[in-house]
Amino acid sequence: MQRRFRHKYAASTAQDYVTKQQSHSAQEYPPSHHFWKYVARRPGVPSRIIFCFPEPCLAHNDLRDWIAALDRAGELRKIRTEADPILEITEIADRVSKSRSSKHGVGGLALLFQNVKGHPGSQVLINQFGSARRMKLALEVDSLDEVADRIRAFMDVKSPQGFLEKVKMLPMLAEMGKFFPKSVPTGSCKEVVKRDNFSLLDFPILQCWPKDAGRFITLPCVITRDPKTGKRNVGMYRMQIYDERTTGMHWQRQKVAAEHYRDHLRAAARATWEQPPSAPTTTHVGADVLVRPAAHSAAASRVDIMARTSGGSILAEGDRPSGKMDVAVAIGTDPALTFSAIVPAPPDVEEFLIAGFLRQKPVELVKCETVELEVPADAEIILEGYVNLDELRTEGPFGDHTGFYSLDDTYPVFHVTCITHRKDPIYATTIVGKPPMEDGWMGKAVERIFLPLMKLTIPELVDVNLPLEGVFHNLMIVSIRKSYPGQARKVMNAIWSLGQAMFTKCILVVDEDVNVHDLGEVTLKVLNNIDPERDIQFTLGPVDSLDHASRLPNYGSKMGIDATRKWSTEGFTRPWPDEILMDQKTKSLVDSKWKALAKELGID
Ligand SMILES: [Mn+2]
Numbered sequence: 001m002q003r004r005f006r007h008k009y010a011a012s013t014a015q016d017y018v019t020k021q022q023s024h025s026a027q028e029y030p031p032s033h034h035f036w037k038y039v040a041r042r043p044g045v046p047s048r049i050i051f052c053f054p055e056p057c058l059a060h061n062d063l064r065d066w067i068a069a070l071d072r073a074g075e076l077r078k079i080r081t082e083a084d085p086i087l088e089i090t091e092i093a094d095r096v097s098k099s100r101s102s103k104h105g106v107g108g109l110a111l112l113f114q115n116v117k118g119h120p121g122s123q124v125l126i127n128q129f130g131s132a133r134r135m136k137l138a139l140e141v142d143s144l145d146e147v148a149d150r151i152r153a154f155m156d157v158k159s160p161q162g163f164l165e166k167v168k169m170l171p172m173l174a175e176m177g178k179f180f181p182k183s184v185p186t187g188s189c190k191e192v193v194k195r196d197n198f199s200l201l202d203f204p205i206l207q208c209w210p211k212d213a214g215r216f217i218t219l220p221c222v223i224t225r226d227p228k229t230g231k232r233n234v235g236m237y238r239m240q241i242y243d244e245r246t247t248g249m250h251w252q253r254q255k256v257a258a259e260h261y262r263d264h265l266r267a268a269a270r271a272t273w274e275q276p277p278s279a280p281t282t283t284h285v286g287a288d289v290l291v292r293p294a295a296h297s298a299a300a301s302r303v304d305i306m307a308r309t310s311g312g313s314i315l316a317e318g319d320r321p322s323g324k325m326d327v328a329v330a331i332g333t334d335p336a337l338t339f340s341a342i343v344p345a346p347p348d349v350e351e352f353l354i355a356g357f358l359r360q361k362p363v364e365l366v367k368c369e370t371v372e373l374e375v376p377a378d379a380e381i382i383l384e385g386y387v388n389l390d391e392l393r394t395e396g397p398f399g400d401h402t403g404f405y406s407l408d409d410t411y412p413v414f415h416v417t418c419i420t421h422r423k424d425p426i427y428a429t430t431i432v433g434k435p436p437m438e439d440g441w442m443g444k445a446v447e448r449i450f451l452p453l454m455k456l457t458i459p460e461l462v463d464v465n466l467p468l469e470g471v472f473h474n475l476m477i478v479s480i481r482k483s484y485p486g487q488a489r490k491v492m493n494a495i496w497s498l499g500q501a502m503f504t505k506c507i508l509v510v511d512e513d514v515n516v517h518d519l520g521e522v523t524l525k526v527l528n529n530i531d532p533e534r535d536i537q538f539t540l541g542p543v544d545s546l547d548h549a550s551r552l553p554n555y556g557s558k559m560g561i562d563a564t565r566k567w568s569t570e571g572f573t574r575p576w577p578d579e580i581l582m583d584q585k586t587k588s589l590v591d592s593k594w595k596a597l598a599k600e601l602g603i604d
Contacts, residue, residue, distance in 0.1 A: 065334065085118070125427070213396055248412075256347045386414075392412060
């Protein structure tokens with residue numbers, strides 16, 4: 001940094017010896033900036049501050065860097081009072097996430113518990129993303145729209161015409177080089193390697209709510225590899241602790257890691273049934289005689305195993321393909337990577353790349369000890385292991401982000417083969433429950449960051465709001481620039497076809513003149529503008545695994561409301577009334593008297 005500075009200011013400070021010091025008066029600057037002062041020293045002359053300015057800080061390299069940044073920004077509270085990981089930490093964190101103070105705003109501070117009952121010496125980090133301010137600090141921006149703008153800048157790239165445009169693209173290409181993950185020989189996650197004599201119970205894993213089935217790891221980065229493409233996925237799926245070496249793996253059906261699991265199942269089924277054929281079997285069906293080949297075709301065996309296992313979520317009767325898949329879990333990573341694990345990215349985009357993009361610095365990866373996967377080199381804790389293809393176990397219930405317990409169900413089982421960790425690892429976790437909570441702020445960041453990507457498929461989209469109480473998948477309010485009849489319904493169908501947005505139980509479509517973030521305005525306009533029977537549309541399809549009201553788990557109905565102004569070409573032939581607005585002349589007249597009038601009326 002000093003060298004860069006010297007280079008930049010060489011002309012004016014040639015004789016000065018210039019040092020750069022971090023200032024303590026950083027409070028008045030945005031949290032994503034360090035505040036630096038440059039001090040000029042010339043031999044024999046008292047040193048003087050030549051100038052101060054805020055400068056974007058460097059990427060948070062790992063969890064400890066991030067904790068230090070939270071602390072510098074006044075966003076961390078270290079708690080020395082003893083707290084129990086069974087229920088008590090949840091109750092404290094819940095109160096903090098719902099708190100509101102003039103000093104810290106909504107969502108309180110990040111909490112580092114340093115006196116955890118039953119785990120002497122352990123530390124638990126919670127609520128690290130639990131406010132708009134901390135979410136911005138995590139992604140090192142002053143506004144989440146900055147991230148959206150960077151994405152838009154990359155999407156706007158057109159093929160360069162001529163030499164000058166090619167040269168202009170160079171900085172962007174250089175920046176792209178920072179996105180790709182980098183393999184390193186070792187990292188601090190290998191400070192302690194335990195191939196045996198390890199226990200998950202050594203970590204201060206929380207039981208969050210009274211009716212939870214046990215302790216759950218709630219903020220894990222679960223790493224799997226796509227058996228077809230070799231690409232890696234990082235996803236966040238809760239993990240119920242069964243015993244010292246076994247956990248649940250809550251792969252909801254439509255999640256990417258669940259698809260990796262199914263691809264392993266498909267491959268195993270094909271191997272099982274593509275044994276050399278014995279004599280063809282003949283079956284009599286009524287008068288017809290069917291000759292069935294002994295071996296299924298590859299495609300037919302894939303169809304068969306999915307149908308017999310319901311997509312890998314029940315154990316098949318009869319032939320059950322065996323085998324296992326490698327899984328690694330990182331707990332306590334830098335905030336960009338932790339956040340990337342919850343981002344609803346397209347399945348073929350590696351989250352390591354997304355994290356590199358967000359933090360503008362490559363994620364460093366090291367090889368696992370016992371499985372064929374790579375993990376973040378400086379993570380606090382790494383769990384290595386496997387999931388059997390022919391094993392499911394009851395998982396849950398678990399107090400979920402819907403505000404209800406999600407019911408128990410069967411899920412794959414994770415067997416731990418090795419644990420590596422830093423010395424004195426910090427256990428990072430979160431809790432979910434009735435909003436607002438930490439996950440709500442992560443969801444809001446996703447909403448802002450994904451708007452430009454949604455606009456790629458839905459160009460008429462103007463803005464989106466996922467209200468916290470809609471728990472992400474229950475309510476989406478979108479405004480559109482309407483250009484043709486029936487467009488609101490086209491937009492609903494487009495949303496129901498988008499990755500995790502497919503789960504959206506209710507979509508409200510309004511015209512572009514409605515501010516989707518103003519729920520009062522939305523309520524007024526939507527309910528005034530609709531003829532419910534005409535404007536509500538139902539559809540059937542996949543629903544969130546956490547939906548407890550649908551007719552069947554994972555399958556049910558969804559609703560769209562077209563609250564745009566109806567056109568004659570949509571069959572609406574009545575006149576449409578004007579909105580009430582005062583004329584400018586009268587407004588100006590009252591404006592001129594308002595100061596005195598307000599005083600008389602006792603209005604601020
Ligand atoms: Mn993914």
